[in-house]
Amino acid sequence: xxxxxAAGKNRSGMGARxxxxxxxxxxxxxxxxxxxxxxxxxxxxxxxxxxxxFTLLPIVWTVVLSFTDSGxxxxxxxxxxxxxxxxxxxxxxxxxxLWQTILWxxxxxxxxxxxxxxxxxxxxxxxxxxxxFRTLFFLPHLVSLGVVGVIWANIYDPYFGLxxxxxxxxxxxxxxxxxxxxxxxxxxxxxxxxxxxxxGLYMLLFLAGLQNIDTTLYDAADVDGASSFQKLRxxxxxxxxxxxxxxxxxxxxxxxxxxxxxxxxxxxxxxxxSELITTYIYRLAFQAQQHGRxxxxxxxxxxxxxxxxxxxxxxxxxxxx
Amino acid sequence: MxxxxxxxxxxxxxxxxxxxxxxxxxxxxxxxxxxEKIADPAVAAxxxxxxxGFEATRPGVTIEYIAPTGTISNGAVQAAIQSDAGPDVVLxxxxxGRMTTVVNSKxxxxxxxxxxxxxxxxxxxxxxxxxxxxxxxxxxxxPDGLDALAIWYHKDMFEEHGxxxxxxxxxxxxxxxxxxxxxxxxIVAAPNNTGSAGHIFGNVLxxxxxxxxxxxxxxxxxxxxxxxxxxxxxxxxxxxDKGYIQPEMAALNFDAGTRLFLSKRAAIFVGGPWFIxxxxxxxxxxxxxxxxxxxxxxxxxxxxxxGIGWSYMxxxxxxxxxxxxxxIGYLLSDEVMKMRAEDPTSxxxxxxxxxxxxxxxxxxxxxxxxxxxxxxxxxxxxxxxxTIDTYYQVIQGLIGGQVSVEDGAxxxxxxxxxxx
Numbered sequence: 001x002x003x004x005x006a007a008g009k010n011r012s013g014m015g016a017r018x019x020x021x022x023x024x025x026x027x028x029x030x031x032x033x034x035x036x037x038x039x040x041x042x043x044x045x046x047x048x049x050x051x052x053x054f055t056l057l058p059i060v061w062t063v064v065l066s067f068t069d070s071g072x073x074x075x076x077x078x079x080x081x082x083x084x085x086x087x088x089x090x091x092x093x094x095x096x097x098l099w100q101t102i103l104w105x106x107x108x109x110x111x112x113x114x115x116x117x118x119x120x121x122x123x124x125x126x127x128x129x130x131x132x133f134r135t136l137f138f139l140p141h142l143v144s145l146g147v148v149g150v151i152w153a154n155i156y157d158p159y160f161g162l163x164x165x166x167x168x169x170x171x172x173x174x175x176x177x178x179x180x181x182x183x184x185x186x187x188x189x190x191x192x193x194x195x196x197x198x199x200g201l202y203m204l205l206f207l208a209g210l211q212n213i214d215t216t217l218y219d220a221a222d223v224d225g226a227s228s229f230q231k232l233r234x235x236x237x238x239x240x241x242x243x244x245x246x247x248x249x250x251x252x253x254x255x256x257x258x259x260x261x262x263x264x265x266x267x268x269x270x271x272x273x274s275e276l277i278t279t280y281i282y283r284l285a286f287q288a289q290q291h292g293r294x295x296x297x298x299x300x301x302x303x304x305x306x307x308x309x310x311x312x313x314x315x316x317x318x319x320x321x
Numbered sequence: 322m323x324x325x326x327x328x329x330x331x332x333x334x335x336x337x338x339x340x341x342x343x344x345x346x347x348x349x350x351x352x353x354x355x356x357e358k359i360a361d362p363a364v365a366a367x368x369x370x371x372x373x374g375f376e377a378t379r380p381g382v383t384i385e386y387i388a389p390t391g392t393i394s395n396g397a398v399q400a401a402i403q404s405d406a407g408p409d410v411v412l413x414x415x416x417x418g419r420m421t422t423v424v425n426s427k428x429x430x431x432x433x434x435x436x437x438x439x440x441x442x443x444x445x446x447x448x449x450x451x452x453x454x455x456x457x458x459x460x461x462x463x464p465d466g467l468d469a470l471a472i473w474y475h476k477d478m479f480e481e482h483g484x485x486x487x488x489x490x491x492x493x494x495x496x497x498x499x500x501x502x503x504x505x506x507x508i509v510a511a512p513n514n515t516g517s518a519g520h521i522f523g524n525v526l527x528x529x530x531x532x533x534x535x536x537x538x539x540x541x542x543x544x545x546x547x548x549x550x551x552x553x554x555x556x557x558x559x560x561x562d563k564g565y566i567q568p569e570m571a572a573l574n575f576d577a578g579t580r581l582f583l584s585k586r587a588a589i590f591v592g593g594p595w596f597i598x599x600x601x602x603x604x605x606x607x608x609x610x611x612x613x614x615x616x617x618x619x620x621x622x623x624x625x626x627x628g629i630g631w632s633y634m635x636x637x638x639x640x641x642x643x644x645x646x647x648x649i650g651y652l653l654s655d656e657v658m659k660m661r662a663e664d665p666t667s668x669x670x671x672x673x674x675x676x677x678x679x680x681x682x683x684x685x686x687x688x689x690x691x692x693x694x695x696x697x698x699x700x701x702x703x704x705x706x707x708t709i710d711t712y713y714q715v716i717q718g719l720i721g722g723q724v725s726v727e728d729g730a731x732x733x734x735x736x737x738x739x740x741x
Contacts, residue, residue, distance in 0.1 A: 071425050071427075160577075178568060181568055181721045269721075283710060286396030287396045288707050290707075
């Protein structure tokens, strides 16, 4: 080691490799000095302020509310300790809503995600008509969930609804149901409406994923004499792994946000059989004005979302390994 | 005048916030949430005339009506008030239950001093006494209309089949069987919306348990698990068992229920005077509507259920509280009351006796006659706010078969106890 090199090593404490990196290369970011640091904070400040006001503060405020008996913005809230948490823990409707939220998520994943994948596979090979089908299938996604709720509530209407009328006309009257009044059907029926609005986006994502799969893999599979199912199993689905991960994440998030269709179509009924955590939060906060209990459910919903995300990501990493 | 009716086509009441228009210096704009059918041109014309009268004596004042996006029951009123850009006056469905929600949340101002200053002479004395009950003498609402919920039926359908309303509940059950045998759905229940669930349910409870018992139940003096009340719930459940009310109706909202009745696929609908406006709006010939109290086996109990249907309130966030009081005072005047009572769109029972007023529609006379025998209790407007939701859900559950009579009664009572 030369004395210059040794000196360099001493100055930087990084060795020769470190010295070369310490010299700014073309296009690399300049070193951030004291002045630069303050500039960084200056540029970050507006975004951080917005984030703090619209995200951090409401989170903190929700936690604070959960320990009070707040009954509205104009009331003086009293500290009540863990009372709200106890009330929620012993509230059978809250537990029902939680269980139904899990069911809702599963339905959404299967119905919207599954249909999105199925349709993407069905139209991926089409050359002339793919754009038309893509547009048609994506159209429901442009309709607001509130409107979707009204449309499907009319489709399900037991007396004038399209569904029961069609079943009648097809001489399948024995299949007629009270789609929104039957305890076992109601959550599924509402989820169909919600998933109908959502599947188009997932289909587009899957289509994009399909276009990225190397076509030579299919050629190789053909040479090996693979059947269509084998190509799907060993080429297509593995090739869609990244997209599937993204779609599942998105579907989980969208599923947890389920509110509008339930609110419009059933208002959580009959007898809480379609109540979700989100609709129950609304009921408590804005109808019963029990902000404290609603805040506890908000926290519960957040923890639920975080848990699902962690579990899903760990599972995905394990699969990847 | 065209800008008096402000139609708010907003996705939800939470988005309510950009209503107050820029006003010239010195001008005052008073925003009123309601009335309910303000988007109807005929109703709008009446309320514009009323506003004209007020504005004529107060230069610079403009009244603007906000088409309601909901009620206290679904949280729309609370959200509008809490938006801090909310209305100066609210006209909405009221009753003790709903009022408890907004009073406990301190969303509305006390008006007791205004009553002492004269408003109490402009409503029935019994109504004034009733208003003082729930909040230790403090009053927060000014009744605009009283409700009288009873049976609506198609006159021509009943004439054609020779059906007549009997004097007893047993006879009523026989009538329902005849209707069903004729291939017509006897009764419509539409419990998916808050509010409409209680109309038929409250009527059946009252004619089987009696209005005194129901008065004691809604005030919490006797429990919902009392055998007389449970018998009322059972009578309602029996209507479902016999198919007079179908389980599929558990999912019907008010519009769907109305459609079922007005299309004559069903014979009976339970509602208040306001149903005239709904029928007229659907181009149903109003003269074909019959109105009758539900028959009872108990003497003197064949009376409508009811209570305070709509009230004015002044939100705590009102930017013009004094002007709001002047406006309500004007609405209580003889001039306005008579103008409204004689208008063809009128479908209210007013909070005081109006002499020399001829109802604009014949059926309104039937309603006044029925109400003159007395009006009982519609639990929807009397039970505490925190109980209402459970009450509605139990009605849905009884229709859909998700809850038993005893369990339903117990659940409502549990909420009543919690409210205490």
